[in-house]
Amino acid sequence: MNQGRNGGKGKVIMSTASTLLSPELLARLERLELVSRKIFRGRMKGERRSRRKGQSVEFADFRSYVHGDDLRFLDWNTYARLDRLFLKMFLEEEDLHFYALIDASKSMDFGEPTKLAYAKQLAAALGFVGLVRGDRVKIETLGPGGGDPPPVLRGRRSLWRMLEYLENVQPGGEAPLAQAVKSFCVRNSGKGIVVLISDLMDKSGYEAALRYLLAQEMDIYVIHLLSVAEIEPQLQGDLRLVDCEDGDVAEISVSGPLLKRYRETLAAFIHSARDFCTRRGIVYLAARNDLPVEQLITGYLNQRGLLR
Numbered sequence: 001m002n003q004g005r006n007g008g009k010g011k012v013i014m015s016t017a018s019t020l021l022s023p024e025l026l027a028r029l030e031r032l033e034l035v036s037r038k039i040f041r042g043r044m045k046g047e048r049r050s051r052r053k054g055q056s057v058e059f060a061d062f063r064s065y066v067h068g069d070d071l072r073f074l075d076w077n078t079y080a081r082l083d084r085l086f087l088k089m090f091l092e093e094e095d096l097h098f099y100a101l102i103d104a105s106k107s108m109d110f111g112e113p114t115k116l117a118y119a120k121q122l123a124a125a126l127g128f129v130g131l132v133r134g135d136r137v138k139i140e141t142l143g144p145g146g147g148d149p150p151p152v153l154r155g156r157r158s159l160w161r162m163l164e165y166l167e168n169v170q171p172g173g174e175a176p177l178a179q180a181v182k183s184f185c186v187r188n189s190g191k192g193i194v195v196l197i198s199d200l201m202d203k204s205g206y207e208a209a210l211r212y213l214l215a216q217e218m219d220i221y222v223i224h225l226l227s228v229a230e231i232e233p234q235l236q237g238d239l240r241l242v243d244c245e246d247g248d249v250a251e252i253s254v255s256g257p258l259l260k261r262y263r264e265t266l267a268a269f270i271h272s273a274r275d276f277c278t279r280r281g282i283v284y285l286a287a288r289n290d291l292p293v294e295q296l297i298t299g300y301l302n303q304r305g306l307l308r
């Protein structure tokens with residue numbers, strides 16, 4: 001009976017994985033690791049090498065001895081030559097927290113594939129990299145669309161729990177982005193990398209949400225995700241537009257000058273978000289839903305320092 005149940009679960013896992021992560025993408029991700037621009041002290045040893053010098057097994061450097069240092073790490077050979085005390089320094093293994101925050105508001109349920117589907121695949125790919133490397137991984141949905149998030153996950157065996165959660169994430173909810181991010185910050189105090197995947201389309205603004213993350217002193221990445229239909233709208237004639245989140249209605253007549261103003265407004269919105277992030281040390285990346293996730297990860301995010 002146990003074998004039958006485990007076999008069934010294995011089939012579900014493989015089916016789920018094939019939906020979000022292709023075998024080809026998994027093979028590429030196996031060779032990557034998440035990198036923090038900041039140094040965070042983890043609560044247990046991980047599989048990565050830290051820039052922080054500690055007392056592990058890989059030699060890094062020397063420093064002068066000061067009173068109170070552990071005498072076991074004195075280099076007596078150097079002392080014999082220079083008649084000075086030096087301490088051996090080693091690269092320390094560190095443990096890293098990785099958080100992926102997925103905006104699941106109704107505006108994310110747009111495009112082909114939808115922005116939400118793209119965000120889920122991106123979060124799954126980044127989460128898999130963390131799990132393979134022994135990092136602490138937590139995926140959360142901003143809003144009520146995801147249900148109860150899984151606990152902090154660690155290790156390759158946790159992949160099915162992460163994928164199962166992501167598969168069940170649905171668009172919905174009208175909670176402001178700032179309120180959802182504040183809730184995340186209150187519940188999660190671990191330092192590490194946080195990647196916010198959102199279209200940033202909130203009538204109350206995105207700035208307050210990012211300020212909450214800044215207060216956590218995390219290494220912050222913002223993936224500003226838009227659909228091709230939003231970037232290059234193919235509209236014409238008289239239209240009645242309904243806001244998918246609050247039901248506001250606007251009747252417009254699409255014309256060349258109107259589309260020109262729309263593109264200018266969108267460009268200003270993207271520029272403003274990029275400038276807000278850059279000024280505060282947040283890594284900003286504009287993405288569109290027709291860009292393959294693999295290209296975004298192995299190309300742009302690798303270039304921006306999140307992966308290596």
